Amino acid sequence: MPIDNEILNALRAVLSTEEDKFLHEPVFAGNEWAYVKECIDTGWVSSVGKFVDRFEEMLKDFTGAKKVVAVVNGTAALHMALLLAGVKHDDEVIVPALTFVATANAVSYLGAVPHFADSEEKTLGMDPSKLADHLAEIADVKDGCCYNTKTGRRIAAVVPMHVFGHPVDMDPLLKMCERFGRIPVVEDSAESLGSYYKGKHTGTFGKMGVLSFNGNKTITTGGGGAILTDDEELGKLAKHLATTAKVTHKWEYFHDHVGYNYRLPNINAALGCAQLEQLPEFLRKKRALAEKYVRAFEDVKGVRLFIEPDSCTSNYWLNALLLDTEDLTLRDEVLEKTNEAGFMTRPAWTLMHRLPMFEHCPRMDLSVAESLEKRLINIPSGAGLYVET
């Protein structure tokens, strides 16, 4: 049997075929309705209210971060985190080529330039040792800062992204950043709520981490995001800047910085509290679904389900099939056939250096990311798809 048919059969074996299966549908099975109704009944729908505080407390408890600031979306969280990490106009920021566009966009918002890094096959994320070799070749540490000697620009931050929820190999990455003039690390953990590297929650390793609660993420607030940090002062500043930098006062409007209107509205936080209450259950179901997929694809030659790296627990945000061969015709046939049959499948993102606005940005050899791009296929992954057996 051709492999595209085998893949289709494996999907049919795991998922019921009564209706179309989306990539990641939200599940609202808890207190969502009650909490949102409470916002409307009391009038507290906007930027102030108890659900914002409660949501931040719950996220602190869950992730172990000392300070959490809830914001309007993950992209805004990245923008703010990079700003607070000290990224300035005409700096360079190392980001993976294999990521969602928001990672690179946030760098551009600050007038800085993304510098694309390659991935490693065992995590799908940034390859720390390949990046170290690259920096050894092109970078120089002067007065405690890392400079790209080819462009003359300062390398102001490194942004690892935990792809589909699978943690990046953080220990060697952090060590490398330390070695090259203590480059600040901002983790794009938008996809990895509930994922752990050596027992510690992703997003809590760098100077700051960010989360996203977009409609397709592990939990959703409609739109939403958060900044995580262990630096209380930085956290306070993030909250201040995200609330138009208004100095607290009973009636006076005084702002001491150019601030942003990035705070998460209470009505979205209400949804978030209800979703977080169900997170352990979502994670359990997503893991069980991934296990079913592993078994269903075990016997299909030429493809496997990507599983969590060693010493890591992944949230399995988006399950990914990895084809053995770099055969775009085959990949597209699989996409065609599965979508036709009502299973929403997607290729990985077009690599950042191929997008028109980033095609002239600096980069290292990207051969692994380029190979992964041709071989990855995301398959339906929402917690609601797991049927207890």
Ligand SMILES: *Cc1c(COP(=O)(O)O)cnc(C)c1O
């Ligand atoms: C979802 C996502 C974001 C940002 O998400 P928003 O849609 O702005 O909340 C950022 N980076 C990555 C890798 C993402 O997957």
